[in-house]
Amino acid sequence: GEDVEQSLFLSVREGDSSVINCTYTDSSSTYLYWYKQEPGAGLQLLTYIFSNMDMKQDQRLTVLLNKKDKHLSLRIADTQTGDSAIYFCAENVAGTYKYIFGTGTRLKVLA
Amino acid sequence: NAGVMQNPRHLVRRRGQEARLRCSPVKGHSHVYWYRQLPEEGLKFMVYLQKENIIDESGMPKERFSAEFPKEGPSILRIQQVVRGDSAAYFCASSLGAYNSPLHFGNGTRLTVT
Numbered sequence: 001g002e003d004v005e006q007s008l009f010l011s012v013r014e015g016d017s018s019v020i021n022c023t024y025t026d027s028s029s030t031y032l033y034w035y036k037q038e039p040g041a042g043l044q045l046l047t048y049i050f051s052n053m054d055m056k057q058d059q060r061l062t063v064l065l066n067k068k069d070k071h072l073s074l075r076i077a078d079t080q081t082g083d084s085a086i087y088f089c090a091e092n093v094a095g096t097y098k099y100i101f102g103t104g105t106r107l108k109v110l111a
Numbered sequence: 112n113a114g115v116m117q118n119p120r121h122l123v124r125r126r127g128q129e130a131r132l133r134c135s136p137v138k139g140h141s142h143v144y145w146y147r148q149l150p151e152e153g154l155k156f157m158v159y160l161q162k163e164n165i166i167d168e169s170g171m172p173k174e175r176f177s178a179e180f181p182k183e184g185p186s187i188l189r190i191q192q193v194v195r196g197d198s199a200a201y202f203c204a205s206s207l208g209a210y211n212s213p214l215h216f217g218n219g220t221r222l223t224v225t
Contacts, residue, residue, distance in 0.1 A: 030210075030211055031211055031213070033213060033214075035216075040218075041218050041219075042115075042117075042202055042216035042217050042218040042219050043154075043202070043204075043214075043216040044216070045213050045214070045215065045216075048213055088153065088154070090214075092210055092211065093210075094210075095210060096209075096210055097142070097159055097166065097167070097209045097210055099144070099156075099214060101146075101153055101154045102153065103152070103153040104153050
């Protein structure tokens with residue numbers, strides 16, 4: 001089936017690192033994305049990784065990709081209260097217009 | 112550099128009325144997607160359109176729902192004879208290409224049916 005899985009909740013203390021995990025479905029997916037949704041807003045593209053990469057770093061964000069296990073993770077260093085949001089991973093099935101979104105992980109940052 | 116613009120932000124309709132949701136994609140983007148999000152849930156794909164064509168409407172109910180993306184003007188998602196179960200946030204996204212292009216989302220229209 002086409003299910004991208006994420007854990008529903010994550011709670012961390014301000015200043016700690018957050019790691020949000022995602023298991024995707026299609027081994028041929030070329031691009032994998034992370035989006036952030038704040039309350040009352042749309043999805044904001046955070047970062048993405050091409051499938052021939054293992055890791056991508058962008059300031060406080062690190063994306064790790066394990067193609068063998070079809071596992072994607074997003075690490076947020078020095079997590080701040082402003083990082084509290086829902087994080088969605090998404091895969092673009094290779095050569096198609098189909099984007100499959102995970103159920104979202106609600107990150108709560110405790111001051 | 113305007114992103115995806117959706118209006119209205121909030122829409123209240125009584126049961127049986129029609130709801131029209133508008134989406135202007137990022138300038139230069141000719142691919143539009145509509146998604147529905149229920150409270151505390153993820154995104155559910157509804158329809159994918161290119162200019163003047165519906166490519167995939169497999170996620171959209173066959174009755175009461177329709178979508179268009181005309182040559183000129185915004186994409187429209189139309190819901191006829193709304194029911195309480197249609198209450199949700201409706202998001203539009205656009206992309207530059209059909210694939211290998213990230214989706215850019217609008218801030219959504221929150222439809223409430225009373």
